Amino acid sequence: xxxxxxxxxxxxxxxxxxxxxxxxxxxxxxxxxxxxxxxxxxxxxxxxxxxxxxxxxxxxxxxxxxxxxxxxxxxxxxxxxxxxxxxxxxxxxxxxxxxxxxxxxxxxxxxxxxxxxxxxxxxxxxxxxxxxxxxxxxxxxxxxxxxxxxxxxxxxxxxxxxxxxxxxxxxxxxxxxxxxxxxxxxxxxxxxxxxxxxxxxxxxxxxxxxxxxxxxxxxxxxxxxxxxxxxxxxxxxxxxxxxxxxxxxxxxxxxxxxxxxxxxxxxxxxxxxxxxxxxxxxxxxxxxxxxxxxxxxxxxxxxxxxxxxxxxxxxxxxxxxxxxxxxxxxxxxxxxxxxxxxxxxxxxxxxxxxxxxxxxxxxxxx
Numbered sequence: 001x002x003x004x005x006x007x008x009x010x011x012x013x014x015x016x017x018x019x020x021x022x023x024x025x026x027x028x029x030x031x032x033x034x035x036x037x038x039x040x041x042x043x044x045x046x047x048x049x050x051x052x053x054x055x056x057x058x059x060x061x062x063x064x065x066x067x068x069x070x071x072x073x074x075x076x077x078x079x080x081x082x083x084x085x086x087x088x089x090x091x092x093x094x095x096x097x098x099x100x101x102x103x104x105x106x107x108x109x110x111x112x113x114x115x116x117x118x119x120x121x122x123x124x125x126x127x128x129x130x131x132x133x134x135x136x137x138x139x140x141x142x143x144x145x146x147x148x149x150x151x152x153x154x155x156x157x158x159x160x161x162x163x164x165x166x167x168x169x170x171x172x173x174x175x176x177x178x179x180x181x182x183x184x185x186x187x188x189x190x191x192x193x194x195x196x197x198x199x200x201x202x203x204x205x206x207x208x209x210x211x212x213x214x215x216x217x218x219x220x221x222x223x224x225x226x227x228x229x230x231x232x233x234x235x236x237x238x239x240x241x242x243x244x245x246x247x248x249x250x251x252x253x254x255x256x257x258x259x260x261x262x263x264x265x266x267x268x269x270x271x272x273x274x275x276x277x278x279x280x281x282x283x284x285x286x287x288x289x290x291x292x293x294x295x296x297x298x299x300x301x302x303x304x305x306x307x308x309x310x311x312x313x314x315x316x317x318x319x320x321x322x323x324x325x326x327x328x329x330x331x332x333x334x335x336x337x338x339x340x341x342x343x344x345x346x347x348x349x350x351x352x353x354x355x356x357x358x359x360x361x362x363x364x365x366x
Contacts, residue, residue, distance in 0.1 A: 007275035012064045014274065014297045015267070016042060018123065018304055019067040025122025026069040026115055033111035036072035036102030043067065055102070065267050069119075073103035105335075109327045116319050123305030124240065130298040131239035135227050137291055140235040143176045144223035152218020153206040159195060159219065166201070167194035174238040176222035178245070183208060185249055186215040243302040251306075266353065270300065313345025 019042055030037055036055050041047075043061030050059040104112060143165045148155045159165075165173050168182050169192050182191075192205045208215035227235045265273065274296060281288045308316040319342070326332045 004275070004278075007271065007278050010278065010293050011267075011271045011274050014293060014300060015064050015270075017297060018126065018301045019043075019065075021122045021126040021301065022119045022304060022308070023067045023069045025118035025120075025125075029118035030069070030071060030104075030115045033107050033115060034102060035104050035107050035111070035115060037069060038072055039068065039070040041068045041070075071104040071115075072101075073105045109323055113320065113323045113327065116316050116323065117309075119316055120305040120308045123301045123308075124244075127240050127243065127298050127301040127305070128236060130294050130301065131236040132232060133294055134239060134291060134298065135232055135236045137287075139224050139226045140238065141176050141222040142225045143173050143179055143221065145219050145221040146223070147220040149218040149220070152216065153209050154217040154219045157193070157204040157206040158202075159193070159204065159217075160197070162197065164196040165193060165221075166196055168192070174235075175242055177242055179217075179219075179221070181242070181246055181249065183215055183217065185253060191217070239298070240302065243299055244306065247303050247306045251310075270296075312349070314342045314349055315345070318342065318345055 023040060023042070027037055027040055038055070039057045039059060041059040041061055043063050044066045045062040047059045047061055050057055052058070104115075107115070145154075145159060145161055145163045145165065147161055148159050165179055167173055168179065171182075173179060173182075186208050188207070190205050190207050192203065194201060194203050196202075206217070208217050210216075225231075225235065274293070277292050277296065278289055281292050309320070310317045311321050312318050322333050322338050
């Protein structure tokens with residue numbers, strides 16, 4: 001693994017774009033709802049560059065990972081005056097107003113929910129934009145079968161060259177990679193496969209065969225589809241859908257033990273993937289390298305969006321849980337209790353980041 005200057009630059013740019021999209025989502029929706037943004041920062045650690053415009057300080061920090069969009073009174077731990085305390089006693093089901101103008105706590109619960117969700121949502125939007133670039137440049141690989149190998153389950157079940165697989169166990173299939181993804185997570189049982197042949201729809205079923213520690217159905221496939229017109233937007237969504245499914249199913253595999261810690265990568269691991277990709281594709285020209293970098297950015301953006309929606313304290317998903325509870329019971333969760341939970345969650349996340357970093361580095365010596 002060779003971390004040259006181009007790999008490092010690509011890593012910084014990719015992470016920067018993905019993080020800016022996430023934090024900008026929080027920023028623009030907060031502003032639209034009258035919430036004051038105190039700081040918009042990219043990176044972590046000491047500030048390298050900073051400037052202030054309006055109520056917001058914009059900063060670039062040393063470590064090119066992470067970012068933050070800090071709101072006025074976000075933690076809700078500022079002191080309340082007597083009038084506010086009296087208001088809360090008289091109307092316990094209403095959120096008391098604070099003295100801070102533009103406070104996060106003063107916004108309606110739905111405005112705060114929108115602000116929290118906007119970060120992950122903008123990552124998915126960025127992923128879609130990146131997918132459009134890929135589909136415009138390269139087209140899309142659809143789920144048509146190129147060859148069916150005799151003696152394998154697909155052949156015995158009646159699948160043949162030219163068939164287009166359209167669904168597996170009721171889940172629609174559009175890209176050949178979706179077939180590969182389903183085979184990768186296969187853990188036994190029968191597949192019900194829908195396919196199209198000469199304009200007619202058929203259904204067959206079979207179990208996958210084990211081959212060198214993995215499961216296969218016995219096909220070679222993937223047909224290039226050149227996208228034009230509205231096809232571009234349709235197949236770009238299929239690309240985003242694929243990465244959404246891959247992220248969710250990978251998390252499930254991690255929880256159920258089908259993946260190990262060595263299948264998880266932190267910033268160092270991602271930098272290694274970027275470096276290896278550049279080395280492997282540079283012989284095919286700059287455009288090939290660039291498209292591969294766009295594809296990695298697409299994966300990371302979708303991954304960041306989904307991961308931030310997990311119901312873990314200190315993540316957007318953790319904050320969203322508290323806000324949804326407030327919306328349902330029409331009464332905010334005590335701010336001190338919420339702040340303590342998020343602080344504990346943040347500490348555990350930092351510990352996890354250290355463990356992932358250690359695991360990434362240890363891979364170099366194995």
